[in-house]
Amino acid sequence: MNKKRANFTGTIGFVMAAAGSAVGLGNIWRFPYLAAKDHGGVFILCYLILAVTFGFTLLTTEIAIGRKTGRSPLTAYAAIQPKWKGLGVLACLVPIIILPYYCVIGGWVVKYFATFVTGAGSAAAGDDYFAGFIQGQYQPIIWMFIFFIMTAFVVFNGVNKGIEKYSKILMPILLFLIIGIGLYSLTIKHTDASGVTRTGLQGLKVYLIPNFKGMTGKEFFVILMDAMGQLFFSISVAMGIMVAYGS
Template sequence: MEKEKNRHSFSGSIGFVLAAAGSAVGLGNIWRFPYLAAKDGGGLFLVIYLILALTFGFTLLTTEIAIGRKTKQSPLTAYGKLKEKWGFLGILACLVPVIIMPYYSVIGGWVVKYLLAYLTGQGASAAADGYFTGYITGTAEPLIFMVVFLLVVAVIIYRGVNHGIESFSKVLMPLLLLMVVGIAAFSLTIHATDESGVTRSGLEGFWIYVIPSFKGLTVKGFFTVLLDAMGQLFFSLSVAMGIMIAYGSYVKDDANLVKSINQIEIFDTAVAFLAGVMIIPAVYTFMGREGMEASGPSLMFVSLPKVFSSMGRIGNLIGALFFAMVLFAALTSAVSVMEAVVSSFMDQFHMSRAKATVLEALIALAGGVLVCLGYNKLYFDIVLPNGAHAQVLDIMDYISNNCLMPLVAIGTCILIGWVVTPKTIIEEAEKTGCKFGRKQLYIVMIRFIAPALLVILLLKSIGILTII
């Protein structure tokens, strides 16, 4: 009890909301959301995503934050405290950020490299064919930038909840939002004429993004969009990876949990939408519809530098602003990923924050070195159960996102829906006298709809379900 009494807390709801939103607004929003929206019929994906965010996402987000505040524990120990025999779920939940942190640090290092390229006026070089491949297959540079990124994150975590995570989020998140809005607005104003004389504008790309397209849509196609949107919610809301349980454990008992969760939903969904407004109109203007098919690293590190290069003199400035914004987003997410592990070490092994931070930084460093070497000295190519070709980074991503996260979410739904019952979460949410507005929806989602959708998502992710 003494340990719980001394546990650090966010100073107020604003600090919590900004930290949680910062976790949610990461690389997944910026390079995955726009690609999926472009691939899955634009506005159709947006509508389905919004519906899922208000139902499925809301359910998982509420559950994890409430578990954290109720138990005052990190993910590794919270499940066991809620129900002793369910401690294994905490181990799975803690494994996710342990696996994610190394490759997230490597990608964060890529962002640092590109930001420096634009800040030093080397944007044209960054847009050249083979620049990205040449960089990631190098030996020293990727390792150096990965270490720089990881050290910044570790220092923030070392400083603690108030002086580290909360202070950092209060400065960076408003800056991030300002930059996202500014770049999105600029993206709508651009226009270009290609070699064949066809003129395209950012506004045209915006309408492609937001207007639902039902062209050639089948039942199978609809389920593909549904599962894509649901998979994206894991990235967008940082659920099923222990993060929201860790952050929830730092929320004071007198805070209005329902209001904070609603604010996180709005913040995250708005930034995810704006990420699409930033990227899709710009890529469409300079590269046409075929350019919108790029995804993941190729979108951010290959396609977009070519877009910035096509903008002329202002391209270097826009590129610098864009990668600064991406770096802010990557840092806020990486901080939450590391905190989920550090808080788990502190609660389970009674370590000091300093020791737990150093331990996790060393684990992430070792994993990050493997990821970097996976593009050169340790390169191999295998086919995953879902049919995708992979090397070290892809395997780690597949295990954490395609296997463990759906398993953690399914287990959480069973535990809350049927073992300790939804009443446990509802009472925690209403503890301060606030009204839980979507109570009946929550009960139906946590018991029936969410676990059913998650099982389908898991079976598809691991390659067992191929008809959808």
């Protein structure tokens, strides 16, 4: 007798889980860095155009493949076209490859969270704190495994009691934190060595308004490729995630 596949109990759970796989380190950490590096508004414009065209197409396609086949990414592509079996293998290899990367950085996050909760936030804000931590012999590895165990616990509990349950709890918290950080960033002021003061509102203007003045074709191509790469992080495509969620 075949075991019944677990599914999300509702649309909210699916949306929260899908957003949780996308709105993570790739957007909170990497996105602002790329936007600052790639002329702010120009990067945002390229990203949005790619998201509503190329990204939307990929996203809906992967979800549709999962819905149609009801299989894991490993076998879903082959179920549609036997010649696509290799795509399923590649889609499953990507999460395996990036898992150690995410566990290391996730360990950093858990470490800093524990530091702030225990009242040592001032020390953690120091310039040398992070360098001292990552150069330690055991601490980075210990915190990496703590994060790995936490992640494994959620996955082990399955779709309903694991991924969906914790996504409904953690995603609203993350949204609250992002809004708080965004509002706080608008109040920041910085005066450089020449005495020029820049505010968060000025940064927001650079962030939102595209400025192509003086930009070369090569620079624009680099920005376009950065936006394309960020898109894959943002919507979790080409990793088998949306195929699995759609199934």
